[in-house]
Amino acid sequence: MVSPILELKDINKSFGHVQANKNINLKINKGTIHGIIGENGAGKSTLMSIVYGLYQADSGSISISGKEIKLRSPRDSIESGIGMVHQHFMLVENFTVLENIVLGFEGEFVFGQKLKKAKEDLKNLCDTYKLNIDLDSVISDLSVGFRQRVEILKSLYRGAEIFILDEPTGVLTPQEVDELFKILRSLKEEGKTIVLITHKLNEIMDLTSEVSVMRQGEVVGHTKTTDTDKEKLAEMMVGRSVLLRLNKSEAKLGDVMFKVKNLSVKDDLDVTRVKNVNFEIRSGEILGLAGVTGNGQTELLEALSGIRKVESGEIYLNDEKISDKDNLLDPRELKEKGLAHVPEDRQRMGLVTDFKAYENLIFGYHDQEPYSKSSILRDGDILSFSRKVMEEYDVRPISPQLITSNFSGGNQQKIILSRELNENPKILLVGQPTRGVDIGAIEFIHQRLIDMRDKGAAILLVSVELDEVLSLSDRILVMFDGNIVGERVNKDVTDRDLGLLMAGVA
Amino acid sequence: MVAAVDKSRVPWWVSNLIVPLVNLILALLVSALFIFIAGENPVQAVKLIIYGSFGYLDGFAYTLYYTTNFVFTGLAFAVAFHCRLFNIGGEGQAYIGGLGVFLVAINVSFLPVPIVWLLAIAGAFIFGAAWAFIPAYLQAKRGSHVVITTIMFNFIASSLMVFLLVDVIRDMKQMGPHTVALPKEIWFPTFKEFAALFGVKIRYSPLNVSFLLAIAASFFVWFLVWKTKWGYEMRAVGHNMQAAIYAGISPYKNIIIAMCISGGLAGLLGINEILGVHHKIVAGFPAGYGFTGIAVALMGRNHPIGIFPAAFLFGILYQGGSEVTFDMPNITRYMFVAVQGVIILFSGALENLFRPQIESFFVNKLNMKREI
Numbered sequence: 050m051v052s053p054i055l056e057l058k059d060i061n062k063s064f065g066h067v068q069a070n071k072n073i074n075l076k077i078n079k080g081t082i083h084g085i086i087g088e089n090g091a092g093k094s095t096l097m098s099i100v101y102g103l104y105q106a107d108s109g110s111i112s113i114s115g116k117e118i119k120l121r122s123p124r125d126s127i128e129s130g131i132g133m134v135h136q137h138f139m140l141v142e143n144f145t146v147l148e149n150i151v152l153g154f155e156g157e158f159v160f161g162q163k164l165k166k167a168k169e170d171l172k173n174l175c176d177t178y179k180l181n182i183d184l185d186s187v188i189s190d191l192s193v194g195f196r197q198r199v200e201i202l203k204s205l206y207r208g209a210e211i212f213i214l215d216e217p218t219g220v221l222t223p224q225e226v227d228e229l230f231k232i233l234r235s236l237k238e239e240g241k242t243i244v245l246i247t248h249k250l251n252e253i254m255d256l257t258s259e260v261s262v263m264r265q266g267e268v269v270g271h272t273k274t275t276d277t278d279k280e281k282l283a284e285m286m287v288g289r290s291v292l293l294r295l296n297k298s299e300a301k302l303g304d305v306m307f308k309v310k311n312l313s314v315k316d317d318l319d320v321t322r323v324k325n326v327n328f329e330i331r332s333g334e335i336l337g338l339a340g341v342t343g344n345g346q347t348e349l350l351e352a353l354s355g356i357r358k359v360e361s362g363e364i365y366l367n368d369e370k371i372s373d374k375d376n377l378l379d380p381r382e383l384k385e386k387g388l389a390h391v392p393e394d395r396q397r398m399g400l401v402t403d404f405k406a407y408e409n410l411i412f413g414y415h416d417q418e419p420y421s422k423s424s425i426l427r428d429g430d431i432l433s434f435s436r437k438v439m440e441e442y443d444v445r446p447i448s449p450q451l452i453t454s455n456f457s458g459g460n461q462q463k464i465i466l467s468r469e470l471n472e473n474p475k476i477l478l479v480g481q482p483t484r485g486v487d488i489g490a491i492e493f494i495h496q497r498l499i500d501m502r503d504k505g506a507a508i509l510l511v512s513v514e515l516d517e518v519l520s521l522s523d524r525i526l527v528m529f530d531g532n533i534v535g536e537r538v539n540k541d542v543t544d545r546d547l548g549l550l551m552a553g554v555a
Numbered sequence: 556m557v558a559a560v561d562k563s564r565v566p567w568w569v570s571n572l573i574v575p576l577v578n579l580i581l582a583l584l585v586s587a588l589f590i591f592i593a594g595e596n597p598v599q600a601v602k603l604i605i606y607g608s609f610g611y612l613d614g615f616a617y618t619l620y621y622t623t624n625f626v627f628t629g630l631a632f633a634v635a636f637h638c639r640l641f642n643i644g645g646e647g648q649a650y651i652g653g654l655g656v657f658l659v660a661i662n663v664s665f666l667p668v669p670i671v672w673l674l675a676i677a678g679a680f681i682f683g684a685a686w687a688f689i690p691a692y693l694q695a696k697r698g699s700h701v702v703i704t705t706i707m708f709n710f711i712a713s714s715l716m717v718f719l720l721v722d723v724i725r726d727m728k729q730m731g732p733h734t735v736a737l738p739k740e741i742w743f744p745t746f747k748e749f750a751a752l753f754g755v756k757i758r759y760s761p762l763n764v765s766f767l768l769a770i771a772a773s774f775f776v777w778f779l780v781w782k783t784k785w786g787y788e789m790r791a792v793g794h795n796m797q798a799a800i801y802a803g804i805s806p807y808k809n810i811i812i813a814m815c816i817s818g819g820l821a822g823l824l825g826i827n828e829i830l831g832v833h834h835k836i837v838a839g840f841p842a843g844y845g846f847t848g849i850a851v852a853l854m855g856r857n858h859p860i861g862i863f864p865a866a867f868l869f870g871i872l873y874q875g876g877s878e879v880t881f882d883m884p885n886i887t888r889y890m891f892v893a894v895q896g897v898i899i900l901f902s903g904a905l906e907n908l909f910r911p912q913i914e915s916f917f918v919n920k921l922n923m924k925r926e927i
Contacts, residue, residue, distance in 0.1 A: 356800055381803030390801070398801045401794045408787065413802035416784050424784045 052115030054079040054242050055100070055131075055211055060109035062095055069095040071266045073109070077211070077259075082233060082243040084253040084274070087263030088286055088487030093246045096263070097213050100244075101133045102126040113211075132204025133213045138196050142189045146182055147171070150203045167206075174205050178235050193341075194225035201232065212236065213244045218252060222341050223515060223548030230256055248286075248488065250279045251516075262286055287489045297499050300523040303332030305368075306507035307476050312362035314345070314352040321360065322348040324531035330476070330507040335498065337522025337539070338511045341551050345531040346511045347393055350480050353509070354390035355380045366476065384413060389469040393480030393511065399465045400453055407435040407449035410468050442467035443493060459490035466494060470501060477501060480511045495521060515547060529553040569917045571861070574910050575854060575902060579868070581909075582901035586894040593885045600879050600886070607878025608871040614878070616746050616760035621873040623762075623827050625866035626769040628848025630776045631683075631821035633857040635701075637780055638813035639793035644690060644705025645821040646845025647712030648683040652822020654716065655682025656829045657724075657734060657836050664738050671741045676768070676826055683822020684815035686712060691814030695807040701814065709845070720838050732838040743831040763831035765823075772820060773859040779816070789813045821845060850899035853906065869895070 053076040060073040069092045077083045087093045098104045100111065102120035110117050113129050120126045123133075140149050151167060168184060175182050180198050188196060197217060204212055214233075218226045233243055233256065245257060253260050254274065262270040262285040270285045307330040314323035322345040330336045340346055351357035353364060355378050364372040366386055371378045380390065392398040400409050411420045411431055419430040435449035444456070444463045453461060462482065469477070479498065483491040498521060502508055512518050518525055525542060527535040527550035535550040587597035608618040628645045635642035659678030663671055690704035720732040746762035780786035792799045792809040799806055828840045851869055855861030876891035901908075 354801075355803075379803050379805075380801060384803065392801055397795075398797045401791050401798050403794045404791070412791070412798070413804075415787055421784045426782055426784060426787060428782075 052112070053077055054114055055244075056112045056115075057096075057100070058110045058112070060096065060099060060111075061107045062099060062104060063107060068266050070099070070106070073268055075261060075268060075271075077242060077244060079114075079210075079242050080237060080240050081259055082237055082245060082257045084257035084260040085244060085246045085263060086248060086250070086253055086260060086282060086286060088248060088489070091263040091286070092266040093263050094215060095266075097133070097215060097244070097246055100126065101131060101213060127207050127209070130208055130210035131213065132201075132207060132209025132211065134197060134200040134204065134215065134217060136215045136217075136219065138200055140188045140196060140199060143187060145185050145187050146191075146199050146202075147184045149188060149199060150184075150206055171202065171206060174202060177239065178205070178232055180232065192225075193220045194222070194228060197221070197229065198232065201236075209241075211242045211244065213246070215246045216248070217245070218247070218249065220342065222552045223544055224552055226252075250282055253282065254279060264288055283488060287487075296496070297520075298503070300335070300502065301333045302523075303505060305329045306332045306366070307509070308365040308368075309353070310363045310365070312349070312352065312364065313360040314348045314357055315360050316348050322531050323352065323360075325362070326528075326531075326533055328526060328533065328536075330509055332475075332505045332507050333502055334524065335502050335508040335510055335522050337518035337525040338509060338528055339515060339518045339525055339547055339551060340513070340528035342513050344528050346480070346528055349528070350390075350393060350478055350509075350511055354388070354392075354478055355383045380413065384472075387472075387475035389472060389474035389477050391465055391469050391477070391479045391482055393484070395458075395461055395465055400461060402452075402454040402461075404453055405449065406439070406444075406451050406453050406456065406464060407431050409453050409464055410435045410438060410449070412468065414468070414472070438467040438471055439464075442497075457487075459486040462486050462494065463490065466497060470497060473504070473506075474501075475506060477506050477508045478511075479508060481513065482510070483512075483514065483517060491517075515544060515551075519544070519547075527551055565914045565918060566921070569914055570910070571856060573917070574906075574913050575856070575861075577909060577913060578901045578906060579854075579898065582894075582898040585897050585901075589890065589893060589897075590886065593890065595883045595885050600883065603879045603882055604871065604875030606875075608875040612750070612755065613757050613760055614874055616757065616762040618867070618870040618874040619746075619766055620760065620762040620827075620832075620870075622863075622866045622870035623766045623769045624824055624844040625848060625851045625869045626773060626863060627824045627827070628821055628844050629851030629855060629862040629866050630772055630848075630859065631817045631819075631845075632849050632852035633855070633859075633862060634776060634780065634789075634820060635813050635817035636852065636857050637786070637793050638789040638809055640691075640694070640810060640813055640817070641702045642687065642690075642705050642814060642817045643702060643846070643849060644687060644708045644818070645848050646841050646843070647705070647709035648686045648818040648821035649824035649841040649845050650712045650716050651686040652679040652683035652819075653825030653829050653836055653840060654719070655679050655822060656825040657737070658682075660737050660741055660830065661735075664741055668741055672743070672830070675741075675830055676823070679822040679825045680819035681822075683825070684819035687814045687818025687821075688811065691811045691818075694814070695810040713839075716836070717838060720836065724836070726835070733833075734835045736835045737830070739834075741830070742834055743826075745831070761832040763827065765827035765831045768823065768826060772823060773863055776820070777859045785809075785812060821848070847895065847899075850895070850903055853903040854898075869898075872898075 055077040057073055057075040060070050062070040073096060085093050095104065099106050102123045102125050105121065111120060112118065118129050141152065147168060150171065171184055180202055182195065182198055182202060217229060221229065236243060245252065247253065257274045260272060260274050260282065261268050262282060264286060309326060309328050312323060312326045313321055316322045326349065328336065338346060348357060352359050355372065358377060359372050359374055361374055363370055366388060371383065396402055401412065415421055419427060421427060432449055436447060439447045439449065442463045444460050444467065453464065456464065482494050482498065486494065498508060510518065510521055519539065522539050525537045525539055525547065526533050527547060529551060530553060534553065590597045590600050607614050609615055628649065631645050632642055655678035656675045660671060660675045663674050686708060690701050690708055693699040693704050694701045717732065720734065724734050726733060726735040743763040743765060746760045747757055750757055780790065788804045789809050789812065791802065791804055792806045796806050824841060824844055829836060833840060847869055851862055851865045855865035872891065872895060876894065879886050880888050880891065
């Protein structure tokens with residue numbers, strides 16, 4: 050039997066008290082696309098960082114084509130034929146593609162014939178794998194999808210045989226995802242090996258031939274993709290059965306609760322990011338706002354929640370004008386009027402991560418009774434309230450005194466949700482409610498949002514996860530370059546349709 | 556390289572007691588080296604310090620007098636720091652606070668004494684706060700960094716006070732740059748008088764009831780920062796300004812509040828110096844306490860429970876240090892300024908130098924125990 054191209058034996062790695070990887074055994078066969086799936090914090094990224102030489106394992110061994118190797122740094126692993134495409138690209142923005150690829154070896158290249166040769170080789174590689182990259186274009190002019198290709202090209206040029214891709218589709222439009230998958234398949238056909246790290250079940254089913262499931266630092270399952278299905282994989286990931294489809298009844302629409310009229314908003318650099326946007330949300334409705342990151346959703350959400358100044362246009366809450374060019378109700382006043390906001394970026398905005406959990410659970414509501422009286426915080430009431438909501442929203446561990454940064458991403462998100470939903474807001478603005486949240490918690494959060502809708506709240510859901518928008522919304526708006534470029538009723542919409550709108554093509 | 560330590564596993568006493576203690580010991584070892592190089596015996600110097608600051612009642616009272624000043628300026632720095640403002644203007648705020656004490660006390664001295672005291676305390680606080688308000692406003696509205704503006708305001712305060720003491724409020728019958736004395740009735744009761752009640756005679760001691768005010772101020776700061784909504788908001792702004800804005804907490808307002816309270820606390824130094832000791836404004840009375848307060852606060856990890864012992868330590872060094880300079884001709888006053896500098900260096904700037912090593916050492920030790 051041929052030995053696997055990459056074999057991990059009994060890999061262990063801990064950080065302090067936390068064992069991130071426990072006795073990992075993994076065989077990856079040459080010429081396959083191998084999926085590694087697991088919730089956030091399951092240890093996928095740690096494992097791959099060990100393979101890429103960023104961390105050293107505490108024990109265990111790594112072999113490539115049956116030969117044991119020691120990986121002390123990324124350079125070792127590049128030399129062993131391992132290439133990695135990170136979630137955040139490691140490219141110099143104002144360099145050309147070519148300059149980025151020879152970076153680190155430029156001493157040999159800059160003057161000499163070698164650069165010409167390199168360029169030729171790269172062109173050949175581009176043709177073979179249909180990468181379609183112009184080597185002389187500057188990185189900052191390229192779209193995210195193309196930048197990712199540059200990373201792949203870089204690894205190819207350095208002679209990688211094994212490609213590790215860490216959550217590669219998180220930042221791509223559906224069309225870009227299709228393109229990426231084509232490239233990955235052609236890599237496979239040329240005999241390269243691909244390790245795909247993801248938490249998206251669709252990608253695993255589409256692309257991989259084998260899949261390993263990780264949970265709490267261990268590999269809990271290993272199977273051929275054809276022998277399994279999404280439900281089984283999800284169950285293995287979470288350790289219990291998961292509802293992939295939501296209990297969602299028909300929306301019972303009520304009155305218009307929230308209305309945005311000709312709204313324009315500028316960002317910090319004075320660039321208009323939201324251009325003349327109009328929409329309304331009814332009670333009992335979830336309005337989904339889809340779009341690729343950076344098309345004005347962030348600024349829109351900030352303007353609606355009273356954080357960012359309105360450039361022109363008006364915002365109405367229950368037919369009462371709350372904000373326009375000259376007037377902006379601050380977040381506290383908006384809260385009093387029944388508007389709650391779950392911000393897109395929980396660590397930057399939603400939480401003070403250095404605060405204890407109970408301090409974050411009253412954040413923004415801290416000057417209301419019973420949390421404070423005559424400006425003095427009432428620790429007893431706050432703590433008993435905290436324990437109650439932490440239990441209700443399944444925040445783990447239930448320790449209100451624990452510093453918030455010690456909670457996992459999903460539990461931090463639940464802290465925010467429990468705080469914002471607890472007051473039964475009439476209007477709820479939600480940004481990326483499940484970004485970086487594990488599958489078990491996603492199910493929980495989605496169900497809560499539906500429950501809020503059924504209680505009559507008007508909900509605006511801003512998300513870059515198309516699946517999320519599709520499964521939750523009753524109506525969908527697509528935002529591109531600051532404009533609302535399409536409106537669809539959820540019943541008659543397809544991925545492809547939305548994808549084209551998101552890309553600004555349709 | 557030491558691997559990153561999981562902070563949640565580090566026991567509180569390691570990060571809050573062991574680490575500052577190790578830093579302090581290192582600082583003292585380096586200081587001992589200085590003394591050795593200067594040609595004196597470090598062991599003898601330590602003995603002198605301990606005798607000077609604890610060995611006899613007068614000395615101990617001096618130690619506590621210095622402690623009082625350091626508590627005020629240390630608390631002042633800490634309050635601003637919880638809002639992530641580096642107020643290094645304690646020196647100037649204390650100076651102007653002293654002006655407040657004097658102006659209030661001299662003008663209301665006809666009132667009953669306890670009321671004069673209360674008004675003088677208010678005067679110290681308000682003048683100190685007002686002096687901090689200008690940098691605070693510039694930071695909040697204009698984004699001028701408080702580090703730059705507060706240090707400039709130290710110089711402005713100093714020049715302003717020299718001008719006032721020379722041309723405006725000087726005791727015109729005297730040559731020196733100081734004011735007339737306050738009426739004797741409103742002077743703060745001193746430790747000397749208190750000791751005399753018990754028949755204990757001491758020569759002279761600057762220690763006075765301001766020490767109790769320092770204790771009260773410590774409680775006030777603890778309550779303000781951790782138990783009130785103002786402290787909560789200040790800390791929120793300090794830790795994450797974006798999040799504060801999201802929650803409807805105004806950074807502008809809180810920067811001003813934090814700086815004003817900070818300045819007010821620094822101003823209370825004027826109570827100790829003017830109502831308690833000099834009974835008049837003397838040029839340059841803050842004498843560096845404002846700066847040393849920064850080190851006190853950093854060493855005390857910006858918590859009143861830490862600031863008090865840190866202030867006491869600096870009190871020991873001040874008092875014990877002067878004892879050493881009397882007895883050891885090779886050691887000058889400036890030597891002890893250097894010693895202070897070394898302590899500030901190790902417990903402030905280099906605070907995290909050995910922290911990872913120490914923390915991971917204890918975390919591993921404790922893990923082993925648990926596994927057995």
